[in-house]
Every structure is written in C-alpha cells, then in structure tokens.
Amino acid sequence: MSESSIGIVTAQKIAFDTPIILQNGDTLPRFDLMIETYGTLNDNASNAVLICHALSGNHHVAGRYHASDKYAGWWDNMVGPNKPIDTNKFFVVGLNNLGGCHGSTGPLSENPATGKPYAADFPVVTVKDWVKSQAALADYLGIKQWAAVIGGSLGGMQALQWAIDFPDRIRHAVVIASSPKLSTQNIAFNDVARQAILTDPDFHAGRYAEHGVVPRRGLRIARMMGHITYLAEKGLGLKFGRELKEDALRFDFGVDFQIESYLHHQGDKFAEVFDANTYLIITKTLDYFDPAADFSGSLKQALAKVQANFLVVSFSSDWRFAPDRSREIVRALIQNGKNVSYAEIESLFGHDAFLLEDTAYMDAMRTYLKNVKV
Numbered sequence: 565m566s567e568s569s570i571g572i573v574t575a576q577k578i579a580f581d582t583p584i585i586l587q588n589g590d591t592l593p594r595f596d597l598m599i600e601t602y603g604t605l606n607d608n609a610s611n612a613v614l615i616c617h618a619l620s621g622n623h624h625v626a627g628r629y630h631a632s633d634k635y636a637g638w639w640d641n642m643v644g645p646n647k648p649i650d651t652n653k654f655f656v657v658g659l660n661n662l663g664g665c666h667g668s669t670g671p672l673s674e675n676p677a678t679g680k681p682y683a684a685d686f687p688v689v690t691v692k693d694w695v696k697s698q699a700a701l702a703d704y705l706g707i708k709q710w711a712a713v714i715g716g717s718l719g720g721m722q723a724l725q726w727a728i729d730f731p732d733r734i735r736h737a738v739v740i741a742s743s744p745k746l747s748t749q750n751i752a753f754n755d756v757a758r759q760a761i762l763t764d765p766d767f768h769a770g771r772y773a774e775h776g777v778v779p780r781r782g783l784r785i786a787r788m789m790g791h792i793t794y795l796a797e798k799g800l801g802l803k804f805g806r807e808l809k810e811d812a813l814r815f816d817f818g819v820d821f822q823i824e825s826y827l828h829h830q831g832d833k834f835a836e837v838f839d840a841n842t843y844l845i846i847t848k849t850l851d852y853f854d855p856a857a858d859f860s861g862s863l864k865q866a867l868a869k870v871q872a873n874f875l876v877v878s879f880s881s882d883w884r885f886a887p888d889r890s891r892e893i894v895r896a897l898i899q900n901g902k903n904v905s906y907a908e909i910e911s912l913f914g915h916d917a918f919l920l921e922d923t924a925y926m927d928a929m930r931t932y933l934k935n936v937k938v
Contacts, residue, residue, distance in 0.1 A: 570627030570644045570651065573637070575600050577667055580700055584662075590687040593676050597701055598623045598660040598667030602643060603651035605705070611938035612707045613654045614698060615639065616715030616722035619790075619846050620838060622666040625658035626651075641921050648929035653938060654711065662697050663689045663846060665839035671770075672839055684770025684841060688848045691718075691725045698722070699730055711938055712736035713872075716918035717885060718846070721853050724893065727870040728855050736936055737870075738929070740877040741918040743889035744863050744896075745854040750884065753793055754847040757786035761840050770841050779840045784831035786843060791830050796881035796914030863896040870897075874904040875932045877925065879917040905932060 581594045600623050605612060615625050617638070626643040628636050643649045643656055660668040663686060671686040678685075702710065713723040713734050720742025727737045746754075761767060764782030768775050804823040819825050859865035874897055878890035887908050897904040907928040911917040917925070 570602050570637075570640070572630065573600055573602065573624075573627035574629075575623055575667065578701065578704055580697075580704070582700075584693070584697060584700070586687055586693045587690045588687055592662075592669065592687075595662060595669040595697065596667070596673070597662070597669075597697060598664075599701065600624060600627075600637075600658045602626055602656040602658075603654055605655040605707075606938065609655075609705075609707050610709070610711060611654050612702075612705070612710050613649060613656045614702075614710050614713045614726075615643065615649075615656060615658045616694075616698075616713065616719035617658070617661065618715070618717035618719050619843075619850065620834070621719070622664060623658045623660040623668075624666075625656070638919065641919075642926075642929065648926055648933055649714065650933070654933075657701070657705065659698065659701060661689075661694045663842060663849070665842040670839070671841035671845070681773060682841075683773060686841060686845065688845055688852075690849055691721050691853045692729065694722055694849075695725045695729050698726070699733065702733065708733065710734045710736075711936055712738055712933070714738040714740070715742070716740040717742055717915065718850055718853075721850075725853075725855060727872040727874070728866055731869050731871040734872045736875070736932075737872040738875045738877070738932070739890070739893060741879055741882055741885050741890075741915055742876075742893075743885045744856060744892050746851055747889075751851050753789070753884075754851055757790055758844055758847055760785040760789070761844060764840075767840065770844075772840065778835070780835040783835040783838065783840050783843065784828075787834035787838075788827045788831040791827060793884045794915040796883065796912055798881060799912035799914060802912065863892060864899045867893075867896045867902065868900050870900075870902060874902065875907070875928075876904060877907045877909065877918070877928060879909050879911040879914070879925075881911050881913065882915045882917065884915040 578597050584592050624637045626637040626640045645652050660666040663670045671682050675682045713726045715723045720739035723737040723739050726734045761782035764779035766777040767779040807822040809819050809825050814820050855866045856863040876890050876894050878887035894906045909925045
C-alpha cells in the first residue's frame, strides 16, 4: 500500500436500542448504522470529520476490504494520509444512512413488529431524520462537535442541515455540488426513475423478496436515466462521441453505440447491488429537502443561526445541481454575515465531477481543510 492509502479497512455496525421519531411522525423502535472510521480520534475529540454520502453511496468511503480488493471506497481519492481529507490530521467517519441497503436499518432489515423485513413498510426518511441519527452516532463515538461535516450532492444537503439543526456541534460545513432544494426538473427526473421501478412487473408493491425476484428492469432503467443526468454533454461526447460498439450499424434495436453499451453496463451493475425500495425512499428524501420551508421559504432565515464556517464548491458543467444553486447558499450566508468560501471549478464532467480527480478541486479542498483547526 502507498503512503497515501488508507489500506485495509473494516466496517462496523452500531446498534441504537432507543427509538427515533421521524419527521413524518413514524417511530423506529431501534436502528443500526453501518460505519467505517479512518485515522485516530484525538484526546479531546476535536478532529472528527463526518462524510455524508449521496444517493447511491454508503459507509465505504475509502480503503479496501482485503489485499486483492479491486474496488476502493467511493471517495478514496479524497480521503487518506496526505490527501485533501487527511487522516494524519482527522478522524474520519463514513456511514450508511437510515433507509440504506448496505447494513444500516432500512427496507432489507427486520421489522421488530413482524419479524420479517420491512420491505415496502419502511418509512420515507428525510435529511433531518438522517442528521438526527448522525447526531446519535456522534454521541456514541464521544464526539461533541464535528471539526467538519462534508458531502457532495445529497451529502452536501446533509452538511447544510447539520449547520441548521445543530449549529453548536459543527465547526465547518463543506457543501459540494449541492443545492438548497431540488429544482422542478430534478423532481421530475426522480419521479420518472421511480415509475420505472414501480411499474416493473417484478416489483410486487415492494414485496419482491417474498416472490423471490428483484425488479431489475426498473432499477436498470432508473440508473441509466439518472447516470445520464450526472454527466455533461461535452465530457460524454469526448469520452464516447458517436463511436460504434462494432464496425457497422446493426439496423435493429440492440446496442449500436458505445454510450449505449456503457449505460447498459452501469444499469446492470447497479441492479445487482442496490435495493429498489431504498432507491424509492432516497429519491423522495431528495425531493423533500427544503430547509427554507420551515422559515417561510427564506433561505436567509434558515441560515441565520448557523455558526459553522462554510466551503461551497460547484462545477461549471453540472446541470443537475448547477452553480447557480450553490450561489444561492453563498448569497444567503453572506446576507447573514457568515464566513463562507466559494470555489466554482471548471469541469467537463458534470455532476459526477465531485467524485473525480481534478487538480483545482483537490487543491481547493486541501487548502480549506489545512486551515481547519483541531
């Protein structure tokens, strides 16, 4: 392993045996959170950083599970020794959120009331619910205040909600490729993705496991469509153009172009590892996020009592979470006299740029986090 690698990591499941009341009024009598940690918590627990994941993310942020593991964590380029989120300095916590399908309590988990998996009975959770459960995790770990809460996309929404709901428990909020709420177009994309799953003949009203099937077709289509929105036309064109998969057109409805092959591969891969009920829940979590709604629609009022310093990052070609949406957050913070840094990165790679290696982006993250005192 190189000096910048986390190395071999192990996930752990944390059990919470006290109830959590959700925003919709439902109560989970108990819940588990699957987490990974990297680095060492210092004596006064002042160096802790929480990484919040996006729609398809999970607790496996960095490192590998064994020496021959082909796949590092989803943000391995960002988290590790001497990387922008430097584990020589920070104690980093990644988790799988409530409603997830990678070990935390969600549709695949046993419902204590029935002894069977929750499946379609698992409630729709919100970003506020996630932040509440993350606060319980911080208490469990002995962390009174995060040095930083960091996330991209839906993860950035969690960082923003943390600063609003627990202003004295977060010193820095890093909000990347995110938005103060979804646009109408984004809500529309999410609904089409959900309809692909809901209308799959194998969905069975969310009880597909009882029938021994998975709604793969719906998941596949949902992921294919979503993946298109995470990319930018220019970057996509440079990568694939109109390149044919074979030497000639097929003159049928199979795969002619490399972009088609790529999307089919992404859809197939996703359908093998992600739960359909979880996908439905988390897209609703995205739709419902709107912290200004509790403040008469005013984002300025919503952010009036935050105490955290902010780094807000956007990407020029991100049309799903466009730079204008990040600027809304920046303007509201400035209007409140809060400390905020803003970086708008030139990129060809659309929304997914927050996951990629980009010198300007990495430098912005590294520079900001170097100045975070622990």
